[in-house]
Amino acid sequence: MNKFVLAASLAALMTGPAMAQDVTLRLAHFAAETHPGHIAAEQFAKNVSERTDGAVAVEIYPANELGSPPEQLEQTVLGAVDMNLPTQGGLDKYEKAFGTVMTPFAFRDYAHAHAVLDGPFNDWVAPKLEEQNLVLLSNWEYGFRNITNSVRPINAPDDVSGLKLRTPPELQIVAAVEGLGASATQIAFPELPNALNQGVVDGQENPIGVIYHYNLNEFQDNLALTRHVYNSMVHVINKDSWDRLSEDQQAVVREESQKAGTLMRELVLAQEEDELAKLEERGMTVTRPDLAPFREKVNASEAMQRVSDYTGKDNMDKFQSFLD
Structure with missing residues (x-):
């Protein structure tokens, strides 16, 4: 099976009185290995491992290795897969608010879409998503159709x-x-x-x-x-998997997710012309x-x-x- 694996270190992270355990997170997505989405996922995995001294490892399963996009998302909701990169078209099967993003001709351009999704939209839908046992980490990219x-x-x-x-x-x-x-x-x-x-x-x-x-x-x-x-990949993690991370590890995962999303956006926009x-x-x-x-x-x-x-x-x- 083709996957990108970063081995976990034997060292654990200390957060207050509790000792965090080494964690391996499985990330499944639908993009090909040459696609900016996979390149961004590789950066995410590498940086998370480095910043946690190997205590959090990320295994990436690209190109629908773990099933079709709906199957991957369902596995993430159930906890069989830790993380996924669905589009709003997948997420709206669980929370209809996500379906509004794909309203025809809703956005003027990429900058408009990013400003809306990263701002008030995220604040609105993130609590709704947790009711579906998912934590919204950040918005990545896919593009205008x-x-x-x-x-x-x-x-x-x-x-x-x-x-x-x-x-x-x-x-x-x-x-x-x-x-x-x-x-x-x-x-x-x-x-x-x-x-x-x-x-x-x-x-x-x-x-x-x-x-x-x-x-x-x-x-x-x-x-x-x-x-x-317009729609984009959305980086989500199973709520139980999220809760296994220490607060410091959660901060790293969220920060690196946002950086990966920025990278994917830059790659998609740079490559289109x-x-x-x-x-x-x-x-x-x-x-x-x-x-x-x-x-x-x-x-x-x-x-x-x-x-x-x-x-x-x-x-x-x-x-x-x-x-x-």
Whole structure:
């Protein structure tokens, strides 16, 4: 099994009158080993071990080694896995407030998303998450989602109309593409390249890094920076695993989680323009449409009501208050 292991030291940390025990934490996530999410996880593991003199070790299981993303998160809730990096689309199955993050066209840009999530949103959802036996450590990154297709370049909302697009099952993403006039089809991601190659669907939507690293340009001619939905990886730890750590160890784990999240954000943002240039070199047509008409079309559709019904009106009203 491919994993990054940092061995625990024999020395224990002293915190007040109690002696902390050596701890090994298992961290599972869905990102490939070349993805910024895994690179950030490696930094997290290394720094936690160094700062605790090896008393806290982190074993990393990337690329869904311990099961699909929903299975990993369930194992973390139950305590079979200590830590996980789900997206808000996974967490909203346990706490609907997280589903508001994926409201179509909620954020102006990355800086806006980060300011909201790291500030009032965290203060709001962290206590709710503990009710699900999870402690929220920090927000990492994943990115804005964009549409690719093999039919035509997208420069206006009407160019999306009639396209058959693969989406994950998250209602917010389905509502966004259907609000733009496309039809949404759920296909498991490992089956997506074959589905695109055979013309089962016209296109799909994902962050730029996913489109680039999985070579979806081999099956798609056009990429439009629609940025219709944003989400990120969220670093969470099982509450019982958290309670096994001393206060000093908890401080280190939280601080290094935040540093890892910062690293992932920097890597994702730094790589996007380079990846776009390379996708163009590979033959993709990349368009950067004015997003105002896209937002207006989605707002005029049933999409926003569908998302509000899913998350709950009170949750949506609270989230909207953070956006300003």
